[in-house]
Every structure is written in structure tokens, then in C-alpha cells.
Amino acid sequence: MTGIELFDASVDYPIYSASARSLKTAIAQKVGGAIRADDTSRVVVRALDRVNLSLRSGDRLALFGSNGSGKSTLLKVLAGILEPSSGRAQITGHVSALLDLQMGMDPEATGYENILMRSIFLGASFEEARSRIPEIEAFSELGEYLRFPIRTYSSGMIVRLAFAISTVISPEILAMDEQVGAADAAFSLKAQARINELIGQAHILVFATHNIEDAKKTCNRAVVLKHGRIDFDGAVDAAELAYKEARSEAEALSGPLALAEPASSADQPPLKNTEPGASSGPPLSGPRLARAARSTRG
């Protein structure tokens, strides 16, 4: 039985390079989880704060939230990549996490070598991996380029290949970031069709996004995150209101941050969550903290 259960799941990212003294500058920060010192005066960022969530077969969950609200972290917890630092996460079913598809591709290896390597890493047998080649060839439309090392590819071509490899099997639980499949327009349509196919076959979908229209099309449930807490859990239409409210609130408070970060503009839902790679890269790295510090000075 496919299912995901979170019981009081919290995620505290320890920041070993920051001293607890920077706490006082962080008191007034408006984005991201709460920055605080734990009992050993280590700086931790609370990215998720006692989240309770239960997903069953048939659930198509959209995750909304402004930058740093904990979307990516929750996605990783639901996918089983990150185990909560307190509380429990119980995940039953085969998970496919489409977060950053290009992670771990070998730039010196050819397209074909990467197909085999990645397929096997994602759980295929040697024969299965070989049998998938024609389908991936056709879907990526890379033709002769598959014989070349992928360092010679354009970024769009790498996206095509990574996408084709990662979506060739349909999982029971699909955890997805919206930046997946961002390539040229023609491929985008194809990618969208493939994603819809995967979603149709998945028992559970978790989709982190900024785009409410996208979510309305694919999801039947939505969660709005605010400072690592679930602010709203219910129908997508109702979530729209809660999300817009949360977003305008964040903007009103953060001031200069909204200028520095057009991604949080309310009128124009951004296409991308953050810079490619940043959201799925180091969980909470320098820039996000730096941003928090900046907002207090501004």
C-alpha cells in the first residue's frame, strides 16, 4: 500500500560555519525558517517545524510557499532523501525524485554511456538499461550527439537527455520540483506530456511549485508552507488565497528583498523556483542566509 506519513517532522539544518553571535542580526529576518541556536549554541535553521501530513494513494499534492518556506526540504523529506531531525517520516512505495536531474551525470562520458550509467544507478538491471536505449534515443531526439561526451552538449541538450533517462520508468511516488523539464519550447510540450503520463500512473504525486495554474490542472490537494509550518492544507482553489496572502505578507515585510528577488513577485508567477540547481543543491547555503542578513539591514 503506497503511502506517506509525517508525524511532527522537523528539519533543523545545522550551520557549522556560522557563529551563534550572528543570531542578533537574524532576529528580524522575514524569509526562511527560524534561525536560532540550539542547546549547544550551534546555529541551526529550522526549515520544517513539526509537520504532520498523511498522503494516500490518489493524492496529488501541490506544495506552495515563498522562497525559503521549506518547500524543497519538505519535498526531500517526502521523497525519503532527508530524514527529519525530529519526528517521523514513514514512506511506503517506490519513490522517484525528479529534483535536479543532471546531478551525477558524467560530463566526459558519451550520451550512451550516461544512459546506461544513470539507468542502472536509478535501479535498472543491465539488460533493462540497454533495452531502454531506443526509447531514450527517440525521446531526447539527440541522434548522433549521443555518441559524443556530454560536455560537448548545450545545456538544453543535457536537460533533454537527463529528462529522458529519469522519466523512462514510472514510480509509485513521484516527487517533483517545477524546474524539471525547463528546456526549449518544443521539448517543453513533449516533456509536459511525459510528466502527465507519469503523474497519471503514480499513486502519489508531490509537486513543489509557484505556479497556481499548473497546480490546479494536476493536483487535487494543496499545502501552503510558511516558515516551515503548514499554513494551509486543503483544496487547491482555497490554497490559492492562502498562498497569495502569505506571499504578499512576506513581500510587505521584506521590502528590498522583493526588488532583489523578482521571483517573489505576486503578479507574475515565476517559471523557476530559484536558480537551477540552487534549490536542490546545498540545503541552506550561504546566499539564503546572506539574504536573511541583508533583509535585516535593509
Next chain:
Amino acid sequence: MSTDVPFPAPVIRPAPRLKLAVNDLAIAAKEWRRWWILAWTDVKQRYRRSRIGQFWLTVSMAATILGIGTVFSLIMRQSIDSYFPYLGVGLIVWALISTTINELPLAFITSDVYLKSYPGPRAIVIFRTILRNVIIAGHNFVLVPVLWIVFGIPINWATLLFFVGLVIFAVNMVWVALLVGTLSARFRDVPQVVTNVVQLAFFLTPILFRPEQIRDRLTVLTHYNPFANLLEVLRAPLLGQVPEGHHYVMIGIITVVGYAIAIPFYARFRERVVYWL
């Protein structure tokens, strides 16, 4: 809508950490294709745009054996016929042990992209590191038959014990990785500490010298030194000899004690590793 339907909260007791850690290792072993392919990819990478790739390592090993062998057989007043194969096989086996132990602290650190983007057991990257080092050390082992032929080493049933030694080696590297790999993810000084310990061990282990030369004085170096025991179960078979029984006994004790420490340690910190990367 799923949220509108109230359902009784299922009673789920937290799985014991120890069980999770053992499962992590067991599932990783079962998903051998995943670390197999990662290890081969690592090896292939070293061959890219290089004509002989990893065999440069073999060339360098041959040069080292030749250099040290010539000088030390004179210093130690040993006959070249007996000292060269002893030193050569010792250095080749030591290269396997030392490079593996030196890379184990980096097992989690250098695999951060996989651990942070894909679900699955974490021990996969430990097995990847060990297998990669065995494959790479295999390049050096082509020198062993050369030593056999040149110095007329007898090849017999004892030689097959090398494979028993290899299994003992791999099994022990896993618990070392659980300890130093986890520690290194949190404290980035640990890899340096390990490198220095291994460097010191090189001089304290009978590789350049023979156990007989220090017998009755520093027996601790030959009898209780874990490196010496591990080295001997791999070296002796390649010299056509059966390793003395006490080496197997010591290695057995080291293995049990190692796992007794490493498994609870890994169980305690396994879930934190991804946070530290």
C-alpha cells in the same frame, strides 16, 4: 478530497535505529548494481583522454619497488632474491590497503550529489569506494606474476588464500568506512588525521623490514598491529605461503570489535550524514 475524510491515525512505533542501520547496509548490498556502476564510472573517468590511464599507477609502483628494493636490500643486508618479492608484494598489497583507507573518509563527502538528490541506502557510496579501490589496485597486481616469474615464487594452493584475504579486507573496510566516513562528514579534519595514521602505519608495519628483524623486541608491531595482520593475510598467499593462524585469529577479533563499535555509531548518526554534507 482526501483531507475531508477523517481517518484514525495509524499507530507507528519508531523503527529502532539499529535496525535502520543494518537495513541500510543490507539493502545497499542487495542493490549491488548501483554501486558497481558508480565504481566502474569512477575507474573509467581516470582513463579519459589518457592512453594508459590507471596503468601509470603500475609504472610508478614498479619504479618504487625497483628503487626501494635496490637500496634496502643492501642496507638490510638481504639477498635480492628473497627481499625483492617480499618487498614488491608487500608494497602492492599496502597500496590497496592504504589508498582504500585514505579514501574511505571521503566516501560520503564526495558522493554528496547522490545522497542529496536520490533516495536509497547510504551505504551504497561506501561499497562504491571500496570496489573502486579494489579495481584500481588490480592494476598494480599485474606486477605480482612478474615477481613470481622473475624470482621463481612457488604458486600453490596457498595462493588461493589471497581471495580469502580479499574478502576479509573488504569486510573490514566496511566498518572502517562506517566510522571514519560518518565522522568525516561532520568533522572535515578527520580525513587528514586518517592520512597521517596510515602514513605512520606504513613505517610501523613489516613492509620494508621483516618481522624476524624485530622479533622479541617490538612484537606488538607484528602481532597486534591491525595493519600487519591485514597485510599478512593478503601478502603471504601471494608469496606462496599459508599465513600463520594467529593472523586470522587477530583479524577475526578486529572484525568483531570493529563492527561492535561501528554499527551502533552508524545507527546513531546515519540520518544526520545528509545534513552534514
